[in-house]
Amino acid sequence: MARIRFNNVEKKYANGFHAVQNLTLDIQDKEFLVLLGPSGCGKSTTLNMIAGLEDVSGGALLFDDELVNYTPPHKRDVAMVFQSYALYPHKSVFDNIAFGLQMRKVDRAEIDKRVREAAEKLEITHLLDRRPSQLSGGQRQRVALGRAMVREPSVFLMDEPLSNLDAALRISMRAEIKELHQSMQTTFVYVTHDQAEALTLADRIVVMKDGVVKQVGTPDDIYERP
Ligand code: ADP
Ligand code: ADP
Numbered sequence: 147m148a149r150i151r152f153n154n155v156e157k158k159y160a161n162g163f164h165a166v167q168n169l170t171l172d173i174q175d176k177e178f179l180v181l182l183g184p185s186g187c188g189k190s191t192t193l194n195m196i197a198g199l200e201d202v203s204g205g206a207l208l209f210d211d212e213l214v215n216y217t218p219p220h221k222r223d224v225a226m227v228f229q230s231y232a233l234y235p236h237k238s239v240f241d242n243i244a245f246g247l248q249m250r251k252v253d254r255a256e257i258d259k260r261v262r263e264a265a266e267k268l269e270i271t272h273l274l275d276r277r278p279s280q281l282s283g284g285q286r287q288r289v290a291l292g293r294a295m296v297r298e299p300s301v302f303l304m305d306e307p308l309s310n311l312d313a314a315l316r317i318s319m320r321a322e323i324k325e326l327h328q329s330m331q332t333t334f335v336y337v338t339h340d341q342a343e344a345l346t347l348a349d350r351i352v353v354m355k356d357g358v359v360k361q362v363g364t365p366d367d368i369y370e371r372p
């Protein structure tokens with residue numbers, strides 16, 4: 147699975163609020179797609195529909211040519227990185243990274259191999275025995291990235307993954323995420339309200355406002371550089 151299609155998708159929350167309307171969008175295999183727009187415009191809702199964390203109220207969501215409107219999250223070939231990291235405080239870094247694989251009954255030697263490879267790539271091997279509370283923000287975010295990487299998903303979903311980091315770290319982690327995309331050869335869908343971040347990372351940017359897509363294009367299309 148690699149290509150994601152929204153066909154006239156709608157999201158109406160239980161309270162009646164229309165968070166996303168008339169969303170038609172084709173996300174290509176291996177592209178780095180950024181959803182950009184102000185807080186409340188529907189970015190997370192869109193990402194959560196891909197993850198299966200929010201259901202689709204209308205229209206069709208397809209992975210390749212398969213309708214996934216009713217496919218539960220654990221049956222989707224995606225992994226998500228959250229702004230708040232969402233690490234388990236009582237587990238070690240190793241177990242935080244390994245957890246999704248343990249749940250899926252992947253065998254221990256394979257888990258060990260994947261966790262160590264991811265940790266090496268992210269330069270956190272020396273932290274594998276620590277707990278999240280003993281890590282800096284940047285280190286926690288690396289653990290969250292590692293947890294997504296070991297799943298080897300076809301699609302990486304990232305919701306403001308750098309927003310809790312200080313400015314310098316945010317800029318260096320941007321470069322790391324870009325490298326990760328190149329080395330993993332998978333589709334990335336990345337949510338941010340930060341235009342500079344979108345312009346640096348994206349192959350294509352989808353600009354949203356009030357639950358609708360306003361513009362889709364390359365960084366050059368979206369931002370006329372001087
Ligand atoms: P963004 O990620 O762009 O900040 P969201 O997708 O989180 O925006 O939210 C889009 C809109 O939907 C916002 O107005 C938000 O308040 C609303 N919203 C989000 N979740 C819910 C919910 N569970 N119930 C009702 N409204 C929601
Ligand atoms: P984000 O950091 O992505 O902007 P929020 O802080 O807006 O997230 O939302 C956190 C949680 O609260 C999400 O699960 C979202 O669905 C829910 N939520 C957001 N807005 C509303 C709302 N207006 N009514 C009910 N739930 C909401």
